[in-house]
Amino acid sequence: MLEIRNLTKIFEKKDALGRVVNTINACRNVNLTIHRGETLGLVGESGSGKSTLGKIILGLDDATEGEILLNGERIDSSRHKNRTFINTMQIIFQDPYSSTNPRRSALSIVAEPLEMLMSKKEAYDKAEMILNKVGINGEDIYKLPREYSGGQRQRIGIARAVATQPDFIVCDEPVSALDVSIQANIINLLMDLQEEEELTYLFITHDLSVVKYIADRIAVMCKGKIVELGCTKDIFERPVHAYTQTLLKAIPIPDPRMKKKQPFEVVNNSSYLLDGTWTEVHEGHFALMED
Ligand SMILES: Nc1ncnc2c1ncn2[C@@H]1O[C@H](COP(=O)(O)OP(=O)(O)OP(=O)(O)O)[C@@H](O)[C@H]1O
Ligand SMILES: [Mg+2]
Secondary structure, eight states: OEEEEEEEEEEEEEOTTSOEEEEEEEEEEEEEEEOTTOEEEEEOOTTSSHHHHHHHHTTSSOOSEEEEEETTEEOSSHHHHTTGGGGTEEEEOSOTTTTSOTTSOHHHHHHHHHHTTSOHHHHHHHHHHHHHHTTOOGGGGGSOGGGSOHHHHHHHHHHHHHHTOOSEEEEESTTTTSOHHHHHHHHHHHHHHHHHHTOEEEEEESOHHHHTTTOSEEEEEETTEEEEEEEHHHHHHSOOSHHHHHHHHTSOOOOTTOSSOOOOOOOTTOOOOOSSEEEEEETTEEEEEOO
């Protein structure tokens, strides 16, 4: 469905005179294919370039090099920017509060993208139906974002994203700000919606344990580079790249006394292998291997 070819993104930091003082290679020659109906987990520690990749796919940022194809058609062009793809692609953010208007009710937040496609009355009727589907019912649909719990707010973010019936959704850390007990509810909701609406997900997270149940395949990103790609079972049972192994070790052991998972820290300056040969180690399981 979606093909990312040789995608590179370089951010340039400039001083007051416009001279480049620093460059950040946020994505380095990323090649990925996302199949229709699957959930591809994109994992890596903070700053590894996951959100940058997600934003470029959605046309919210430009790539420095490379191409993105949706159903064989290039979308990293000006046509993409015209939001012709509003029906095709959507995003769910970590904190829907910061991405919604605090003075509008849940109903009007969800109805907003629909109003571009249908009459106001139809949009509000449909928005109500979708809110009910994600578990926001009755008078609750008229509340303002701050009047909801974090989990409910994320349900509204999800309702807004699926309202226009997209094919593909980038979920950028959708459960990272939530309690572990609520995380499972939201993940189940996303999985139910995926089945009903035949959605394809790119599920971004720094926490491998979160994608264990939802992802069909996992891509591991380290300092802008995909270092390992395989089905979820392979990544968990026989990780090949040292970075993947470190991420797996960083999964905290469940402890009922711990309310929120501690954000893990991978030793940021350790030198993981980033140059090497992309090798198929098992069927459909690839990793960067030393030459
Ligand atoms: N607009 C920007 N201008 C300059 N640098 C940026 C910009 N956006 C991201 N970066 C840099 O690119 C790198 C990748 O950032 P990105 O947000 O993609 O990481 P991430 O994997 O999503 O991290 P996190 O898990 O913390 O969300 C970081 O070093 C970041 O500082
Ligand atoms: Mg991010």
